[in-house]
Amino acid sequence: MTNLVNSLGLNISITEAGIGITRRPDLAVLSFKKPVHIVGLFTKNKIVASPVKCCKDNLRIHKQPRRIAIVVNSGCANSCTGQQGDETCKNVVKHLAGKLELEFEQVFPFSTGEILKQLPEKKMLYGIDRALESPHHTFEEFAESIMTTDTVKKIASQNLQINGKLHTVIGVAKGSGMISPNMATMLAYVFTDIPIELDDFKDLHREVCNHTFNSITVDGEMSTNDSFIGVCPAFGESNDKSEMISTSNNHWPIICQAYEKVCNELAVKIVEDGEGATRIVELKVEHAFSFQDADRVARGVANSPLVKTAIFAADPNLGRILSAIGACAISRFDENKISVQINEYEVIQNGSLVKGYEEKIARQHMTMKKIDLLISLGVGSASRKVMFCDLSYDYVKINSEYRT
Amino acid sequence: MTNLVNSLGLNISITEAGIGITRRPDLAVLSFKKPVHIVGLFTKNKIVASPVKCCKDNLRIHKQPRRIAIVVNSGCANSCTGQQGDETCKNVVKHLAGKLELEFEQVFPFSTGEILKQLPEKKMLYGIDRALESPHHTFEEFAESIMTTDTVKKIASQNLQINGKLHTVIGVAKGSGMISPNMATMLAYVFTDIPIELDDFKDLHREVCNHTFNSITVDGEMSTNDSFIGVCPAFGESNDKSEMISTSNNHWPIICQAYEKVCNELAVKIVEDGEGATRIVELKVEHAFSFQDADRVARGVANSPLVKTAIFAADPNLGRILSAIGACAISRFDENKISVQINEYEVIQNGSLVKGYEEKIARQHMTMKKIDLLISLGVGSASRKVMFCDLSYDYVKINSEYRT
Numbered sequence: 001m002t003n004l005v006n007s008l009g010l011n012i013s014i015t016e017a018g019i020g021i022t023r024r025p026d027l028a029v030l031s032f033k034k035p036v037h038i039v040g041l042f043t044k045n046k047i048v049a050s051p052v053k054c055c056k057d058n059l060r061i062h063k064q065p066r067r068i069a070i071v072v073n074s075g076c077a078n079s080c081t082g083q084q085g086d087e088t089c090k091n092v093v094k095h096l097a098g099k100l101e102l103e104f105e106q107v108f109p110f111s112t113g114e115i116l117k118q119l120p121e122k123k124m125l126y127g128i129d130r131a132l133e134s135p136h137h138t139f140e141e142f143a144e145s146i147m148t149t150d151t152v153k154k155i156a157s158q159n160l161q162i163n164g165k166l167h168t169v170i171g172v173a174k175g176s177g178m179i180s181p182n183m184a185t186m187l188a189y190v191f192t193d194i195p196i197e198l199d200d201f202k203d204l205h206r207e208v209c210n211h212t213f214n215s216i217t218v219d220g221e222m223s224t225n226d227s228f229i230g231v232c233p234a235f236g237e238s239n240d241k242s243e244m245i246s247t248s249n250n251h252w253p254i255i256c257q258a259y260e261k262v263c264n265e266l267a268v269k270i271v272e273d274g275e276g277a278t279r280i281v282e283l284k285v286e287h288a289f290s291f292q293d294a295d296r297v298a299r300g301v302a303n304s305p306l307v308k309t310a311i312f313a314a315d316p317n318l319g320r321i322l323s324a325i326g327a328c329a330i331s332r333f334d335e336n337k338i339s340v341q342i343n344e345y346e347v348i349q350n351g352s353l354v355k356g357y358e359e360k361i362a363r364q365h366m367t368m369k370k371i372d373l374l375i376s377l378g379v380g381s382a383s384r385k386v387m388f389c390d391l392s393y394d395y396v397k398i399n400s401e402y403r404t
Numbered sequence: 405m406t407n408l409v410n411s412l413g414l415n416i417s418i419t420e421a422g423i424g425i426t427r428r429p430d431l432a433v434l435s436f437k438k439p440v441h442i443v444g445l446f447t448k449n450k451i452v453a454s455p456v457k458c459c460k461d462n463l464r465i466h467k468q469p470r471r472i473a474i475v476v477n478s479g480c481a482n483s484c485t486g487q488q489g490d491e492t493c494k495n496v497v498k499h500l501a502g503k504l505e506l507e508f509e510q511v512f513p514f515s516t517g518e519i520l521k522q523l524p525e526k527k528m529l530y531g532i533d534r535a536l537e538s539p540h541h542t543f544e545e546f547a548e549s550i551m552t553t554d555t556v557k558k559i560a561s562q563n564l565q566i567n568g569k570l571h572t573v574i575g576v577a578k579g580s581g582m583i584s585p586n587m588a589t590m591l592a593y594v595f596t597d598i599p600i601e602l603d604d605f606k607d608l609h610r611e612v613c614n615h616t617f618n619s620i621t622v623d624g625e626m627s628t629n630d631s632f633i634g635v636c637p638a639f640g641e642s643n644d645k646s647e648m649i650s651t652s653n654n655h656w657p658i659i660c661q662a663y664e665k666v667c668n669e670l671a672v673k674i675v676e677d678g679e680g681a682t683r684i685v686e687l688k689v690e691h692a693f694s695f696q697d698a699d700r701v702a703r704g705v706a707n708s709p710l711v712k713t714a715i716f717a718a719d720p721n722l723g724r725i726l727s728a729i730g731a732c733a734i735s736r737f738d739e740n741k742i743s744v745q746i747n748e749y750e751v752i753q754n755g756s757l758v759k760g761y762e763e764k765i766a767r768q769h770m771t772m773k774k775i776d777l778l779i780s781l782g783v784g785s786a787s788r789k790v791m792f793c794d795l796s797y798d799y800v801k802i803n804s805e806y807r808t
Contacts, residue, residue: 045727045730046729046730046731046732046734046737046739047726047727047729047730047739047755048730077723079723079727080722080723080755080756082754082755082756084756115722115723115726115727116722116723116726116756116757117723219709221709221710221727221728221731222727222730222731223727224726224727224730304625305625305709305795305799305803306625306803309800309803309804310804312804313803313804313805318484318519318520319481319483319484319520319521320519322451322484322519322520322628323449323519323625323626323627323628324625325451326449326450326451326452326628327449327450327626328450330450333450335450335451336486351451351484351486352485352520353520391709392800392804395709395713395800396713396716396795396796396797397797399710399713399717400713400714400716
């Protein structure tokens, strides 16, 4: 970890700025004293929060490699806050840029929490000053400072050897509701001390996002603030361009693997911490005609309230699964070719109950904390994996008592 | 009502066939001794139950006008039951056709209840025999016999004068879960003694369906059995072709109105009886660029678990509404043109909170049993109305304890 912190020149500063209702650390500043590469992916919601607009702009105009800073607050999403929200966000960025002697476009702001609430500017500016007086915090503390309805902090890391040297990939995330395959009310940051060529880093980041954060769902909701950020050093240790790693490097596969492992672990933690979740399901839809078909069926089943309540009840209500499949707008479909397995127990074959099917056995499988659900459409070769959780009383409780 | 029963030659027979788990009247036979016109619309789910397949086939090959019979059972949906399900359904139809001296295609079967369960053929055939020995039941009793998770029976009627003669439109429906704008786990039957030209009757039926049953949602689910049937006499009282009513008739508008009123009342009753519903919302999306856009936003908001749990909590969580709008895949969108009203109380203007907005007032509006929600997208002239209910603990309870 020391390697990573050194090669990024990273310092994490955290404070209690009093943004939300409860008193807790809610403002983090991450400053990178060494030139880095930063890559980012954001929500596909048509309404985006002020900080997301600012981050996207800055990513576009920011000249890489350069020093950067990241500022994250919880307690307020600064979303749907109009011009005033945009201005507050800009003032926060300006203030931090001034403090750290950076240009405006070198600072990347993030907010998470309630929508439609104006971000309290004075508290933010004062909080930044106070945070900077409290440096040298840990990734664990950073993870804690960005939590909202999360019940556990989410952090994951992988070590790997490259040319005899130990390297690290570490990720920190928040998110438990408003989670859908198009990212989520989610902030995720992955840092590594492996110097990766910018274009390859972008591709890696996007590819991994599709397999991990874009493959989980809690409630099919897509927020206005979802952001997934990656940071790596822009130079090797000896500042030699030849040390930069690209797809042609022998170690590329293990780097991809480590990056994906970290993001996958974070994604799994988000689903496991899904609002009210008591059970998680790893759903694979296979033998679809196209990836789009597989994706639609996976989302359709994963977001069906009737499937989700059945899973909560450990009820092998296969009719609801079939009905949810049939409700999807897909291009190729043959009811008589559908098969379904629960934890490798075959339950549906050719669209009907398997001969000798025993509901007692299926019910036993459904009582597990983690269920593997395999749906084969039998009309092609495309597939899609999605991880989701059940719909319980507590989802309703958490989301109806959220502000009361 | 006597007029209606006479002009259709209608007889309703009901019995307890023991199809479901609980002992209750669960089998109804409606026989029409006079030649009628029958029209029908069915689920858009790609998986359709055996009786739906049979009804669609029979509607296609059935020569109109002719006598018909309708047979409905609750307690088993005969869906996803493969070849055996199709055969059982056909045997039921054949048996009833034989009993009533009708052709196969003159009998229309309907089933509602659990999916994936084989319909018990012997019980159905024996039940039909028993039902026919118990004729002269009422529409109320018919409504009761088709209930599943419904907590109230759903029936509505309208009287109207045509050329000094009293006519009736009467409707009976079931449905409370798996309700989505593409119809629902819903059976609905509308009968009238007004002799309407077949093609015009078809158009009227489809048009009214779009405004009523296709404009309600409980949980965004679409079942495999949804059916909406209309029946009217095929001849006037004196068997004179000139008595048939078409769109050119002076009374056409009041006929349409009466038909729509009946269906709307049934649709409202379905949402009010939505599984676990404590509040209903009449949502109008207006000033959309296209009907498709308006429809997508209406469904997106109406099916958002976060919006629905907020409504359960009487929480004016406007951020969730805006976020749900932004998540919809629509062609024209300008965040700064969105306005929102709750019961005519303006809360969002130009995408932000209205100046002087008071959450206390908004919260008061949200505590009402029926809420009017108006969303204006400000980018066109298309609109869409949808009625939906909240998501409460009881939705989870009903759907997780359904079979346990």
